[in-house]
Amino acid sequence: MIDEIMKNIEHYDTIIILRHQNPDPDAVGSQTALANILRAAYPQKNIYIAGVDLSVLDWIGKMQQIDSETYQNSLVIAVDTANARRIDNNGDYKKADKIIKIDHHPNVDAFGDINWVDDTSASCAEMIYELTEKVTNLKISKSAAYNLYAGMVGDTNRFLYAGTTYKTLEVAAKLAKTGINISEISLHEDEMSLRVARLEAYILDNFQVTDSGFGYIIIRKDQLEKFKLDDGELDHVVPLIGRIKNVNNWIVVSEKDLNRFRVNLRSKNVSINGIAEKFGGGGHPLASGVYVGSMDEVKALIKDMDNLNK
Numbered sequence: 001m002i003d004e005i006m007k008n009i010e011h012y013d014t015i016i017i018l019r020h021q022n023p024d025p026d027a028v029g030s031q032t033a034l035a036n037i038l039r040a041a042y043p044q045k046n047i048y049i050a051g052v053d054l055s056v057l058d059w060i061g062k063m064q065q066i067d068s069e070t071y072q073n074s075l076v077i078a079v080d081t082a083n084a085r086r087i088d089n090n091g092d093y094k095k096a097d098k099i100i101k102i103d104h105h106p107n108v109d110a111f112g113d114i115n116w117v118d119d120t121s122a123s124c125a126e127m128i129y130e131l132t133e134k135v136t137n138l139k140i141s142k143s144a145a146y147n148l149y150a151g152m153v154g155d156t157n158r159f160l161y162a163g164t165t166y167k168t169l170e171v172a173a174k175l176a177k178t179g180i181n182i183s184e185i186s187l188h189e190d191e192m193s194l195r196v197a198r199l200e201a202y203i204l205d206n207f208q209v210t211d212s213g214f215g216y217i218i219i220r221k222d223q224l225e226k227f228k229l230d231d232g233e234l235d236h237v238v239p240l241i242g243r244i245k246n247v248n249n250w251i252v253v254s255e256k257d258l259n260r261f262r263v264n265l266r267s268k269n270v271s272i273n274g275i276a277e278k279f280g281g282g283g284h285p286l287a288s289g290v291y292v293g294s295m296d297e298v299k300a301l302i303k304d305m306d307n308l309n310k
Helices: 002-011 025-041 124-134 142-156 166-176 182-190 194-206 221-226 233-237 273-278 295-307
Strands: 014-018 046-049 075-079 098-103 114-117 214-219 249-257 260-267 287-292
Touching: 002 075, 002 098, 002 114, 002 124, 014 025, 025 046, 025 075, 025 124, 025 142, 098 124, 124 142, 124 166, 142 166, 142 182, 194 214, 194 233, 214 295, 221 249, 233 249, 249 295, 260 273, 260 295, 273 287, 273 295, 287 295
Parallel strands: 014 046, 014 075, 075 098, 098 114, 214 249
Antiparallel strands: 249 260, 260 287
């Protein structure tokens, strides 16, 4: 698999690295680090990173603006993206000559011509590091190490989640050994704006917990707009309900547009990605997401999540 990936990377003059919509540190960290690594190994190639910029993740890296013609005869590498419809792109990626998928979610959509998927990895960043260990001419700069470490810290919630393994910690230690400022990265990922702090206060004051230990909050559009959040800031509050001792699984429902709800599903031990897939989403066994189009669907999803614990 690695040999096939490298054969294609060496073949194409234009390489475009994409990731999923509503990116998190792992998506942007994997994307920017891979670009950094490939640019150092192949300075003659045109290597781009594309997607919507989120100001909350500017400290990891900023995207590039490229036109649709650039995709012609190119190689697209999609990182940290479980299914094609979540690629942060307006569809231009379909013009590429070849698509490689590098991902650590369950492989429900093998949309790539080449699919390297390892759902035992705690983050996609962990896989990008593995790539450099198996290919001698790929080296990790301090900048790439910084971004990969940011991705690992983000997807493990600072090594709190169950997916964290000894391998995760070994890779993190090797990245730290490059001299990156690991405390700075953790502080970046822990800090929040005053807007987010007020939203957390609202959630703690209004979330519900059922007898089964299922916690949830529904934030309607008019309420959400009062907090004037920047894009990506809502993601900071998703783990909050899970910090409550008697909560086993939980969801954060946010109405992005009228009757279009984003649902973040989380669990401490019982798999919830099957429920996300049932409603058209997906993700990890303990962390998934989905968009639904009505309050009736939200209520049905709440019922399914509550029943998991019974």
